[in-house]
Amino acid sequence: MVLQKRLDYGFSGYQVPVVPRASRSARGRGPVQKKACGKNLHHIVGININGKQGDEEESINDHHREKRSCNLNSFARVPGLQVNHGHQSCMLKEFLPTHENCCLNISSVGSKTCDKSEGICFAETSSRVVGNSSCLGVLSEGRGLDIPEKKEEDGLSTRRNERIHHVIGSLGGLMETDQRFDSLKTYVKVPLLEDCMNLGSFPRGSAGKKVVSKDDDENFVRCTQLSTITEGCVTQPFMRDQRIKKVSASKRTSDFKGTSPFGNDGNCNRRDNFFHERSERMYPFKKRKFFNQSPSSTSDRGFQYEDILKSSDGRVDDDNYGAAIAASSSTAGRQSCRRSQDCNVKLSIKSFRVPELFIEIPETATIGSLKRTVMQAVTSILGDELHVGILLQGKKVRDDSKTLIQTGISQDEKRQRLGFMLEPRCTQSSPPQYNEDSSFLSTDSSLQSSRLQLGVYNASREPPQIKVESCVGGNLSVVPSLADTSTDNTNAKCRALVAVPSISMKALAMVPFHRKSRNPDFVQRRIRRPFSVSEVEALVQAVEKLGTGRWRDVKLRAFDNAKHRTYVDLKDKWKTLVHTARISPQQRRGEPVPQELLDRVLAGHAYWSQQQSIKAV
DNA sequence: TTTAGGG
DNA sequence: CCCTAAA
Structure with missing residues (x-):
């Protein structure tokens, strides 16, 4: 029996580190996996x-x-x-x-x-x-x-x-x-x-x-059992902060002479701005493109949590995934086993199943070369990048220190559902510095730029090209996102996350992204981080002054400390704001933006559009 | 790198 | 948010 509790952290745009519940929903009665937009995650x-x-x-x-x-x-x-x-x-x-x-x-x-x-x-x-x-x-x-x-x-x-x-x-x-x-x-x-x-x-x-x-x-x-989380994997913040300090002022800024009706300091006389970093662009990966990639992995562009569940734990839960076990038991009863140190558990592993392999090979290749290709792929991942995972009744057993008795493996009925699997080894790395206090909230951009990866790519071989993908099973991550410009409830939510550091930090300390992965094709989408009202406010104010089309300046002006907001993000947000302002309130989704702000968006958009057309003429 | 715009 | 042509 499993007690289950649905978690609802109420985070907005945050991911909570969890080990997903087994995807197999019992007879359709289990709690449905919701689309997990940072909350309502299910655990077991x-x-x-x-x-x-x-x-x-x-x-x-x-x-x-x-x-x-x-x-x-x-x-x-x-x-x-x-x-x-x-x-x-x-x-x-x-x-x-x-x-x-x-x-x-x-x-x-x-x-x-x-x-x-x-x-x-x-x-x-x-x-x-x-x-x-x-x-x-x-x-x-x-x-x-x-x-x-x-x-x-x-x-x-x-x-x-x-x-x-x-x-x-x-x-x-x-x-x-x-x-x-x-x-x-x-x-x-x-x-x-x-x-x-x-x-x-x-x-x-x-x-x-x-x-x-x-x-x-x-x-x-x-x-919820989170004990497995301790071995969860989260990427190291590998989005390198490509800061380029520019000593020279922006040429665009220096000749910008636009006057904004929304404020007077629109002219960027803030040369100091340009001693700051210029680019925050955080596109460390290229999107993975695979012919057999599940469409679901990109269907929900908002959040990929569920996809992660499917791709990791769902597979774990697959009976076909783990190695089949023929458990022969010498049971004279559990009790006697417990009392006896010498009570051995006999297991017979019928087979291992190798994690998913992706192979690209020309159609003109021979069967022999196909075999060799597969063999190369298998041997490469078997080389040093896999370890054995233990599955018991569909769930991973992660605590290596537990005894078989403690995990129940010594029991007959359990052993029937004991499985082994090969999974990529998670490369540990030092966890990000973390203070339980507000420093976590404000400055640690490394956390903000943490990324999650689903799997591992090994280097390609050529020719034919081999791509090996294996799955980091069941490991999910927390990626706390902190809008530096946001306040109030956002921070409250942040603190809520901080309140469970034993979870988040353990998860964050892990690195699901295989360090040896050299394949740049594997890219994880950034997590969705909805703009808070205060962020919208800041954006609107900046655009009012600077106008549309100077997103880098907007970024520097209003979001300089929000490392996760790129100027592209701001541009996109403005675009959606304009759209939001034009549609009826009933059609709007997400956290409602005050009408006053939307009005300003429309006004600002109209004004700067006009300015652009004037300038064009 | 940034901007602009489609997806 | 992603992607990318174009500047």
């Missing part, structure tokens, strides 16, 4: 119940619906959980060193069982509930942890401690909890199993899983 978490990992295809909704009335007598127990609720994040580990089995107790329900020797039972609630519930407290060994009370009117607690929800107790209590929370339009959902749980079965030493959760509009609670 595997919860061990009764020592078994649940069926991935099982819907928590259905399960809950079906089983909630049962006599509950089991726990979902996940040690070392991190619970992130929305913008808040708190590592349970902060409590664990001294309170190893602290739990959040719902005292009004009266279930407070702390089993010190066992793993931590886990349940989650929506943050709303927690924010409103004064009855929540954190207990450790029956004693409350020192967590101050808090009062907030909005019910959305920002007190981080309240974001930790650990429920240890009888499921009878959880049942009541559920009902109680139902009345609050929220849920506490714990995987429910009718059979009794073996309390001693959960390995204590297993690595902590991180659970990111946040209630969505429907108060639908899912969990």
